[in-house]
Amino acid sequence: MEYLLRGVAEVVSVEELERKLTESYRTGRPLRVKLGIDPTARELTLGHTVPLRKLKAFQELGHQAVLIIGDYTAMVGDPTGRNEARPQLSHEETRANAATYVEQAAKVGLDISRTEIRYNSEWLAPMTFADVVRLASKMTVARMLEREDFSKRYAEGRPIFIHEFFYPLMQGTDSVAVRADVELGGIDQKFNLLVGRDLQRDAGQDPQVCLMTPIIEGIDGVEKMSKSLGNYIGLSHPPEEMYGRTMAIPDHLIIRYFVHFTEVPMERIREMEAAMAAGANPRDFKMALAREIVRLYHGEEAARAAEEHFRTVFQRREIPEDLPEVTLAPGNYPLVRLLVEAGLAPSNSEARRLIQQGGVAVDGEKATDPLAEVQVRDGMVLRAGKRRFCRVRVAP
Template sequence: MNEVMKQLTEEQRIEVKRQMDMYTLGVHDIIPVEELEEKVAKSVRDQRPLKIKLGLDPSAPDVHLGHTVVLKKMKQFQDNGHTIQLLIGDFTGKIGDPTGKSVARKPLTDEEVQYNAKTYFEQFGKIVDMDKVELHYNSKWLSKLHFEDVIQLAGKITVARLMERDDFEERMAFSKPISLHEFFYPLMQGYDSIVLDCDIELGGTDQHFNVLMGRHFQEKLGKEKQVAILMPLLEGLDGVEKMSKSKRNYIGIDESPQETYGKAMSIPDERMEKYFELVTDFSPEQLNAIKEDLQSGQCHPRDAKMQLAKTIVTMYHGVAAAEKAEHQFISVFQQGAIPDELPVIEWNGASDILVIELLVQLGLLGSKGEARRMIANKGVKVNGERVEDVDLRISVIDGLVIQVGKRKFVKIALK
């Protein structure tokens, strides 16, 4: 027991344990966990909220379930009365985070950063109380640094330490260029922690190096060091790669209830337990019960996945939308019916057209090659009939229903 814990009343110790049980659940690593307990204990003793930093480099405006893993941990701190510091890297975003990149990232314009940040705020409101969040933009202080300040900051870290980054090591090994400005990204992220005087910084495991820069520079300047809480990366629908819009293996929190439910049903069985743990609000007892039922065979993986899909839709769209999405999934994918409500596309093109050209012109597939492959894989239906021939010509009539894959339906309306 640390010295601060010894100073607490029994009631205060119970509160510290309650919070620690919450904060340690589902994390990949806490650096170091002893300091986190001490910070929480001081917070309880002094009735002073901790400052919890989450930095965002707004390179893509759509929030998906992978992002929510860190956001939900942030929400736990917010619910316990701590201060959330949401930092928008409008300055660092112009440089681009080299994390995990084999080449330098293309810098963002001011307009792109502002648009992406605004979209983030709107979507984050589905998870955290944005009225109680401190919003910061690091251009406020980074843009005002003089070159002398930058040199002094750079003097507090060695090149050898910067080269410990896996992505830099890999690029050097394969003789790929590293621009000097990329070395400054982790320095600036560490400087953000100095300015915000934060107690804890959250991030994914891919942010390990960047988050530790805050501790490094705080220590160099004689400040109390922040604790790093690193959350696991959520694999996408392929079950292998990190969830990412660019990899097209994501579930966006702003997608339609039907699309969200359908995508959730394609989560690989072996990843279900991780999804339950990281993206839902289930208690440890509920999570253990699901795990035991799956392992014992009392619960079929399909039934557990339907529970997961319905839970995810409920979280972001409500109970009624979740029940409707579940009903549609059962009728369409288990009973083979066509959905009652379909997106309508107006058509004023040819009345007689090759099916592969129709699929591309409707925007259902990106190229004729993709259309041919989808047909070869038996993934295209017209009015419920599977298309077998890539050279099939279609008579386009009002109300024609096209299905691509398991979840994509459109109805044609003639102009």
């Protein structure tokens, strides 16, 4: 139980979980443990790995992991924590976003060959309008308005759209469809998970246990880790970027990240927490954290290289030797265009933003004028942000 409950925020209920685990052991029937992820974007973050690691933990104990890709729920968009409706996605968009989810989920160590992968369009798409009406009859508006996000929007006069009410019912229907014994999710998903229990009772099933993980702050230390806020560490980030972003977290998140984003034993984590409380330099433990996170997703060699890159660029203030290179025609370039063509900014607007924020340097000299022109020369080094470098080669 200690292994399963590491870092858990709440369980509804611990007694039911103990009962289900005992019964599973007695009968030899593995528990069906469900986790749903909506493909609203193409990249998973470390925040997504918190419940994924719980799914892996149950799988390692012999239970059946059920990973639901919410290609239909993503079209509605989870209203949890939102002060306005999410933009609606088409089914084609959600399926395109989901294309790499299984591969990314495997990075946490989940054995995909033993994982039941389901798309909730399997049971939601065939529903008739009569089915939807029957489903809607299971919930009252008053109950929906108990949700903090809905009640806040209602009190502030912000619109709540009818389709948003369907989200918890759709998620709960997932639990009925796969006959979940346990559902995993963030603590902000509590309402949705409890709806699943209600719908299972109505369907004559034993209600699922709801095991909820905490919401982890992003690298800004304030807001929930989110791609839209830019305060995230992505599973597809290259090693140097992953390491550097981890080093950007405030000191008070070091232990929290160790608990939820790594598999370092709790005994060792408590030792580190005590050492910092006694005056040890948090930087050393933050570097150990960054190295461990990179190791988990890119391997030991990449972790060592990322740490050396960080030491070279930030601690010794040197330029790395193995810079990526771009070949350009000779001549003068607007600085904004130069950054885009060098691959250091995805767009002109992003390049202007970087320049205005003081995040651009040409051969070590900060460039702050977005209207500036630069004459390229062979060997010129460009920097954008803290971690992205590029060496210019001039075409003959």
